[in-house]
Amino acid sequence: MQLLDAAKSFLNGRIKEDDTLVDFTMGNGHDTAYLCSLVPKGTVYAFDIQREALENTSKLLSDMGYGNATLIQDSHANIAKYVKSFKCGMFNLGYRPGGDKSVTTMTESTLKAVTDGISLMEKGGVLVVSVYPGHEEGTREGEALYRLLSSYDKIYYSVIQYRMINSPTSPFIFAIEKYDK
Numbered sequence: 668m669q670l671l672d673a674a675k676s677f678l679n680g681r682i683k684e685d686d687t688l689v690d691f692t693m694g695n696g697h698d699t700a701y702l703c704s705l706v707p708k709g710t711v712y713a714f715d716i717q718r719e720a721l722e723n724t725s726k727l728l729s730d731m732g733y734g735n736a737t738l739i740q741d742s743h744a745n746i747a748k749y750v751k752s753f754k755c756g757m758f759n760l761g762y763r764p765g766g767d768k769s770v771t772t773m774t775e776s777t778l779k780a781v782t783d784g785i786s787l788m789e790k791g792g793v794l795v796v797s798v799y800p801g802h803e804e805g806t807r808e809g810e811a812l813y814r815l816l817s818s819y820d821k822i823y824y825s826v827i828q829y830r831m832i833n834s835p836t837s838p839f840i841f842a843i844e845k846y847d848k
């Protein structure tokens with residue numbers, strides 16, 4: 668199974684058409700467009716620090732006829748300034764395909780965004796984080812996220828790691844579910 672298909676599969680069956688969703692790493696907008704398709708009567712908040720990401724995503728959404736996204740040029744670490752609560756969210760860490768490879772997600776801001784995202788997520792929601800350990804900062808992010816997410820109380824959360832154990836540098840996923848209780 669492709670990583671992106673696996674990431675999407677964690678969201679299956681949880682989302683209602685009027686829910687609020689978050690794309691924490693907008694990039695060229697493919698995940699934002701996918702999330703928009705899931706909530707035709709809801710809203711998708713999408714974050715990126717690069718102006719090109721907002722330009723590319725805005726064009727993609729307009730070409731696809733989606734008008735239900737709010738695009739924010741700011742770090743996902745500042746999510747609490749913009750979003751009160753949301754049902755499900757996605758992170759696709761690393762650098763923008765076709766863009767400047769030196770502009771990549773960084774461990775410290777990723778940890779803040781994931782921590783705040785889990786706090787703001789509604790019960791019954793899932794946060795999916797795709798990690799790319801094939802580069803140095805990606806390895807650091809994966810290890811730091813593993814330490815952080817291992818500490819969440821199993822009474823309230825399930826945290827799944829989905830990865831190819833025979834290919835340690837391949838991308839992998841963390842999926843955090845906040846139980847509905």
Ligand SMILES: C[S@@+](CC[C@H](N)C(=O)[O-])C[C@H]1O[C@@H](n2cnc3c(N)ncnc32)[C@H](O)[C@@H]1O
Nearest residue numbers: 692693694695696697698715742743762763772
């Ligand atoms: C792998 S790309 C995302 C791909 C995207 N989901 C798509 O469908 O094209 C990662 C993105 O995260 C962005 N990014 C890096 N640091 C960020 C931060 N602190 N807050 C929000 N986005 C950030 C990068 O600019 C890059 O566009």
